[in-house]
Amino acid sequence: MVKNRIGIDVGGTNVKIALVDSNGKIGYSNTIPTRAEMGYEYTINNMKQAIKDLMTETKLSAKDIEGIGFGLPGQVDFKSGIVRLITNIPGWVEIPLAKMIEDEFHIPTRIDNDVRCAALGELNFGAGKGCQNLICITVGTGIGSGLIINGKLVRGASNAAGEIGHIKLQMHDGPICGCGDTGCLEAFASGPAIVAMAEEYILGGKSTKYREMANGNDITPFIVAEAAKAGDAVAKRIFTRMGEYIGIGMASVVNLLNPEKIIIGGGVADAGDILLNPLKETIKNRAMKIAGETVEVVPAQLGNTAGVIGASLLIES
DSSP states (O other), rough: OOOOOEEEEEESEEEEEEETTTSOOOOEEEEEEEOGGGOHHHHHHHHHHHHHHHHHTOOOOGGGGEEEEEEEESSTTTTTTEEOOTTTOOOOOEEHHHHHHHHHHOOEEEEEEEEHHHHHHHHHHHHTTTTTEEEEEEEEESEEEEEEETTEEOOOTOOOOOGGGOOSSOOOSSOOOOSSSSSSSSHHHHHHHHHHHHHHHHHHHHOHHHHHHHHTTTOOOOHHHHHHTOOHHHHHHHHHHHHHHHHHHHHHHHHHHOOOOEEETTTTGGTHHHHHHHHHHHHHHHHHHHHHHOOEEOOOGGGGGHHHHHHTTTGOO
């Protein structure tokens, strides 16, 4: 029998909410602003209202919904249902989100990290279908990952597994990372790193296609990617370097975990082959031969629905 669940993907700007059936099909979806500056209670009350709206629109009651799942961009305790810390959304510290939602709706509620949710979505209904061992990474403002080992999501001893962005690529010095350390993978290769590299090049007054395309506005990873696709040599070199950095980080993970697939998603990964080709080449050259030959690097398939679909699966994970 097909069951209905609600999946909610909480981001710094928007919250996506969807009714997802147990076959991964979305029957209803909506997006509301996060309004992080208003505080966590405001956002939670808005999410409660969005759940009520979903139930009204779909003519479902609490007994028709098997579970509610939340994917959140931070440190989450899956077992206790408490949001420990969200660095990009101030005020979200030690929030008992699952209990707050269960008290309101009397529907079983689970919460987890957003990239783990994306990994669950891709494993069940996307690029990871049929895999037993995979890594799903998202490359955006930072680099996060969800790990699937022997068909099961890995959470770790304190629900903190999967911080691939904080693999150290440099022993001393190196760029400062948002975590406070230096030399982390995401400090070398992420959205802000692309922008920093692009801006550094044009500081001396040099002209590039991405500078023209920005037309006096802020340079973004998207603009740099578009310039690379249009043949701009500097933009292409930036993405080649990004792919090499991520490839070196992934080579360590391939050697450690021997996955069948690495699934790449997130805003920066939308650049496509200009990032994926150097990434694949680096893994091939730098990973141990047997593990390196086994792994396949593929783009994520579910796009921005991976989060809600994965969150809806938390009730059974």
